[in-house]
Amino acid sequence: MRRLGILTIVATSGVAHAWPEPAPEPTAVAPEPAPEPAPEPVDPIPTPAELAARIDALEQRAGNAELVEQNVETLAETVHTLVPLRRFLTIYIDVGWFHVGGNGAGVRSDVGHRNIRDFDDIPADWVLVGDPLSTAINSRGEPADIGAARAIATDTVNSDGNPSFIVNALGLAIGRTIGRGISIAGLVEFLPRPGADLTEVGLAHIDYRPSRTLDLVLSAGKIDSVLGVEYRAQDAPRRLTVTPSLLCRYTCGRPFGVQGRLTRGRLLAALSLTNGDNFNERFEIDEQTGYHLVPTAAAHLQWILPVGQGLEVGVSGAAGPQDGQSASHVHQWHYGFDLRLRDLRGVDVYAEFVQGKQQGSSAGAAHAADAMMVPSPVAHCGIAQCLTYKAAYVLASKRVRPWLTPYARVDWRGARHQRGLDFLYVTRALRATAGVHLVMTSRMIAKVEYTANVELGTPQFPNNVLTTSVVVSTD
């Protein structure tokens, strides 16, 4: 299967201009000095000896011209060789403006325990309704404000409900084929943020194609998820929408590990073994180096059916020890179904459904080895958080002009997420998103998007999102 990550951005793009011009290599044969000019003819009728000399001179000049031509060819080959060097770095900048209703947050405390019953032991201020990421304003899924949210530690945008301009990311994408089927890829994003600027290494992996006949790619490093389809185009230059779906937090992570991707005819298969789950780091901070004896296994199978340019139907799943604690027997699982219809009369459709569970573990359980945790006498889901979730979305778009693609998305998420008495999220969120994707030039896209958030079963609060994004890329 062709990798649709950032490598593709590089491989399919035109010539970049950010890389410095390489110095030409020395040629194999040095050009000879130009011959001296022929002496002025004294006699208009040349002698045979003179004619012979002229012929010699002309032959010598012809020989020199041939050498020059060879030099040019050599130089052209050198330039051709160096072109990829100029192309392995792609730079993009994603800037935007957003305005989110209310205080910018997607959650509210259940003031006075008026909506969520049976959890009176958790302070009402820590019982939260809504979805903390429902007010995402960029492709990274950063909410405009975290408000009272307690599971998300850093309020990177912190808008407090005010409209704001933002530089979503300055991205550096690196991808290069080294030779013999080996290539490298990386993605670094710089995030100017209030308080402290952030740097995030999103991808850093080595890819290896062991066979020219078998379409198999083996990767190792900080790799893409294999779950579902949304992760494939999650970075701003490639994302159709401005913001991710509500389930991207479960499928768009980039853990440390190894993976293999195989394409055979209409079947695509991907398998990964990673240090932890495939959750987005924003939703759950990864222990990126090993924390368990057993890795998390994840797989995706996909069939391409002959509908439009291809109807991709996939199923994926993951299982392994739960992140956030060290016991291997405390597990989590995830499965999902995905569908992608490509270009049926200009219409593209994405749809995904996922369900999963983090088992969680309470204080007092057999986690004495959990040196990082302070044992506590009570607290259900106290050592490791408990999480159950279901989520789905449908995203449809139609290219009505080469430069204009309107889209609409409906997504839903139901979840219960508890960590001891620290917090309880009860989410029943429904969102409707409409937007347009505009190709302004070959290297500039603009997106405008409006999202209406609805909290099911609890009082509504204003948290609708208007957000924009302009992405300019060197490729």
Place this chain on the structure above:
Amino acid sequence: MLAWRGVRGLVLLGVCGVAACAEPLVDGTFTQAEWDFAQSFRIDRLATPECRFCVSADAGQQLFFDPRLSGEIIADGEGALGALGESGKVACASCHDPQRWFVDQRSKPNGSSLGTGWTKRNTIGIVNSAYLTAFTWDGAASRLEDVLEIPVTSPAALHSSHAIIASVVRTHYAGLVTAFGPTTGSDDELYQRAARALAAYQTQLRTGPAPLDRYLAGDYTAIPDEAKRGLQVFIGRGLCSECHNGPLLTDECFYNTGVPQRGLHVPATDPGRFGVSQDARDLGAFRTPMLRQIAETGPYMHTGELATLADVIDFYRWGGSPSGFSGTKDQRLIPLEIDDDDASALDAFLHTLTGEPIAAALTTRPILP
């Protein structure tokens, strides 16, 4: 060009859409959810308590001020109400001072109160107690007429007995003897009549609306802006309303909030609610006190250790004491996510809970029979 026009149009449309969803804040401060919850604090939401023994309320007031109900004094020293061994020196009003919202402000900085001896706990307020269903710090009484038993049997409070009470009633309160119908005149029966009379008197000790109540009723000038922010902290990240809720700002439940057993006359351990329930989880737990007129009823906590509301806020702000208390502290007692401004605002809010004083006729010492 068309693309740019499209962008501009959508931005304008979206701005309008978001603007229409701007959150309406009550008084520019509270979300609707916060305001709706705060309405549950209004004291006018309380039904007037039944006054079953009101016929004897005047006698109850006399008994409340009557030191003849008490037995021998067992502690002397500064503030003592009599000499060691003297009887008839301590009245209910000695510790429940009517001029001080019926709490004992003599206990500053002693912590506990001084009746016939040093009590092990700070005197708890009795104003508005007619609305309650559990009384005293540990809920040892569940009816107002049962409360008298506690100081009567305590050597440090009244150090009295049914016989002493009955004797006083029999000798001086002839009207009370017949107030509830025929009687055999036994000590227990007369004691019960005294208890009912005291309950009747206490039922009358109720406050009216405080500035907070007027504010919640719609008078947005009734409390200062800082107090409004304090109310927001109170029901939000201060977590205060977890226990202090309802019109009296108490849930009448029992919690171990990590108050250390510290003070000159405070015992090293105190079983708290466990002494009543015998449930190990209640060890060191005490009833959530009412917060009505809390600004006037210091010192605070069951040990009387904290002299000011600022001290109390600071105590909870840092999650209670790490040690020195009986039992296991409630897990929710962790450092709060509030800052100095929040603490100051909370203090201001707590000062809006004081209603009009109790009528002078009820706080004045009557002529004793």
